[in-house]
Amino acid sequence: xxxxxxxxxxxxxxxxxxxxxxxxxxxxxxxxxxxxxxxxxxxxxxxxxxxxxxxxxxxxxxxxxxxxxxxxxxxxxxxxxxxxxxxxxxxxxxxxxxxxxxxxxxxxxxxxxxxxxxxxxxxxxxxxxxxxxxxxxxxxxxxxxxxxxxxxx
Numbered sequence: 001x002x003x004x005x006x007x008x009x010x011x012x013x014x015x016x017x018x019x020x021x022x023x024x025x026x027x028x029x030x031x032x033x034x035x036x037x038x039x040x041x042x043x044x045x046x047x048x049x050x051x052x053x054x055x056x057x058x059x060x061x062x063x064x065x066x067x068x069x070x071x072x073x074x075x076x077x078x079x080x081x082x083x084x085x086x087x088x089x090x091x092x093x094x095x096x097x098x099x100x101x102x103x104x105x106x107x108x109x110x111x112x113x114x115x116x117x118x119x120x121x122x123x124x125x126x127x128x129x130x131x132x133x134x135x136x137x138x139x140x141x142x143x144x145x146x147x148x149x150x151x152x153x
Contacts, residue, residue, distance in 0.1 A: 014050055015110050016142065018078045021071060024052060025060045027111035029119045030069050037055070038070040048144045052079055060111040062086070062124040063135045069082030074146070082139040090127050091135070096120045 027051055042048065048071070052064035063069060071079055075152065084091060086104060093102050110117060125132040 016080055016082050016140070019052075019054075019059065019081045021068060021076060021079050023059050024054055024066050024068055024079070024081070024117060025058060025111040027060055027107045028065050028117045030065045034067045035073070036064045038066050040148060042070055042074070044071065046146050048080065048139050048146055050096045050136060051082045051142045051144075053082045053084060053139050055108070056083040057059060058085065058108060058112060060086075060108055062107075063139070074142075076146075080142045080144050084129060084135070084139075092125050092127055092132070094123050094125055094132075096123055135151055 046131075048067070050064070050067070052068055053062045054060060054064075055062060059081075068079070086108075091104075093104055093107055096100055097120075100121070102117070107122060124135040126135055126138045
């Protein structure tokens with residue numbers, strides 16, 4: 001029997017798959033301070049809790065820019081990614097910046113061109129019964145141990 005969270009996952013997350021870190025496309029810059037913080041946390045825990053959330057067509061990162069950069073610095077070549085159907089109208093892009101309203105099309109175009117938004121420009125949410133949840137609240141935890149993900153010499 002599938003609970004409410006399980007049903008949400010089935011609707012919004014097409015699948016969780018390992019993808020080459022190089023195939024993921026950022027649409028936003030990252031904060032060096034946040035990356036360093038995540039690096040310390042990942043090394044201490046030895047676990048990646050949340051997968052990267054990306055749209056399924058082009059591999060554009062919707063949530064996880066800092067995790068991707070931290071994992072890249074650790075030498076990780078493949079990462080767990082929650083692929084979502086970005087065409088789903090219940091997935092909406094908002095902005096952290098006052099008076100700015102990016103569109104999904106602009107997010108994709110910027111990622112494909114490498115013309116990144118500044119850090120903390122976009123936030124992706126899922127609208128459920130009129131309530132907005134950050135996409136990270138809908139993506140399931142994965143608890144992948146980092147050691148198998150690290151590059152072996």
